[in-house]
Amino acid sequence: MSGPLRLGTRGSALAMAQSGHVAAAITAATGRAVELVEVVTAGDRSSAPVQRLGVGVFVSALRDALTAGTIDLAVHSYKDLPTAQADGLTVAAVPPRQDPRDALVATGGRTLAELPPGAVVGTGALRRIAQLHALGLHLEVTPIRGNVDTRLGRVLGPDADLDAVVLARAGLARLDRADVITETLDPMLMLPAPAQGALAVECRIDDSDLVELLAALDHAPSRAAVTAERALLATLEAGCSAPVAAYAVIAEGEPTGSDAEGDVVHEIYLRGAVISPDGSRDLRLSRTGTPADAAEIGKALAAELLDLGADSILGHEGTTGPRTQQFGSTE
Numbered sequence: 307m308s309g310p311l312r313l314g315t316r317g318s319a320l321a322m323a324q325s326g327h328v329a330a331a332i333t334a335a336t337g338r339a340v341e342l343v344e345v346v347t348a349g350d351r352s353s354a355p356v357q358r359l360g361v362g363v364f365v366s367a368l369r370d371a372l373t374a375g376t377i378d379l380a381v382h383s384y385k386d387l388p389t390a391q392a393d394g395l396t397v398a399a400v401p402p403r404q405d406p407r408d409a410l411v412a413t414g415g416r417t418l419a420e421l422p423p424g425a426v427v428g429t430g431a432l433r434r435i436a437q438l439h440a441l442g443l444h445l446e447v448t449p450i451r452g453n454v455d456t457r458l459g460r461v462l463g464p465d466a467d468l469d470a471v472v473l474a475r476a477g478l479a480r481l482d483r484a485d486v487i488t489e490t491l492d493p494m495l496m497l498p499a500p501a502q503g504a505l506a507v508e509c510r511i512d513d514s515d516l517v518e519l520l521a522a523l524d525h526a527p528s529r530a531a532v533t534a535e536r537a538l539l540a541t542l543e544a545g546c547s548a549p550v551a552a553y554a555v556i557a558e559g560e561p562t563g564s565d566a567e568g569d570v571v572h573e574i575y576l577r578g579a580v581i582s583p584d585g586s587r588d589l590r591l592s593r594t595g596t597p598a599d600a601a602e603i604g605k606a607l608a609a610e611l612l613d614l615g616a617d618s619i620l621g622h623e624g625t626t627g628p629r630t631q632q633f634g635s636t637e
């Protein structure tokens with residue numbers, strides 16, 4: 307390989323910003339030139355609700371181009387990647403994650419608590435719809451879709467028709483629009499999507515030079531956090547548009563007697579939630595462990611949620627577990 311690496315990307319402003327950032331990081335770390343190749347996905351062509359379009363609408367065309375060899379690597383928003391690993395492909399790098407929290411953009415600079423009952427909040431994601439209802443603020447939630455600018459236009463533009471929208475903070479930050487945020491939402495109230503704010507850099511497994519080269523971009527704590535969150539999602543057999551939320555933090559833990567002196571001990575704290583779309587059933591649990599066990603911690607937390615009846619919220623068949631209901635509160 308000697309020519310520029312071909313990096314496949316969606317053409318949206320957000321995807322181009324993310325891909326440009328990764329391209330620059332690759333060149334800085336390795337000296338290799340990278341060219342961006344735009345790939346149109348089914349998700350870009352359709353304006354139907356994402357839930358109806360099905361799994362991986364933003365990624366299949368990119369994966370097909372990787373497999374066909376017309377591109378060498380692809381950059382995805384990690385939260386849009388289906389949990390099923392694609393044949394012959396690997397996530398070779400998870401760059402340092404951006405702030406994974408959700409953000410509110412409201413008229414009049416308002417926060418969630420300042421919105422009156424009946425205020426209309428736009429969001430297309432079931433997990434956000436469900437959590438907004440679970441807050442018990444009597445907000446009206448209306449489904450919206452489209453790119454970041456389109457969504458912001460529903461609140462900020464001359465044709466604004468909503469009181470507020472909820473978006474990923476990372477998307478706004480990557481587009482240099484974090485200035486419009488009126489409240490960054492506390493994950494205890496609005497738990498983000500699994501892997502939100504993280505990128506996945508994917509390439510062919512057998513492209514071993516590139517796999518090795520991309521390892522330079524990998525950020526271990528971000529990968530561990532995302533691994534835990536996505537293991538939870540996969541165990542619940544839910545996709546990126548299900549009312550499932552998860553957020554893992556890697557923090558320095560307390561050294562124990564058995565640790566060598568001076569060693570920094572890391573701990574992973576994972577929180578997960580499954581909420582019915584109307585917010586009436588709201589299961590939230592947390593678990594801690596060591597980052598090396600990230601996948602096991604995600605699976606174990608998912609199993610606990612299933613024990614509480616997550617299956618029946620997600621509408622899976624063959625539910626036998628108890629139907630525990632926890633209304634509204636996150637405390």
Ligand SMILES: NCc1[nH]cc(CCC(=O)O)c1CC(=O)O
Binds near residue numbers: 383384473502503
């Ligand atoms: N589903 C669309 C999508 N995919 C990734 C992001 C934001 C950036 C990220 O989470 O990495 C968004 C927009 C949003 O949820 O507001």
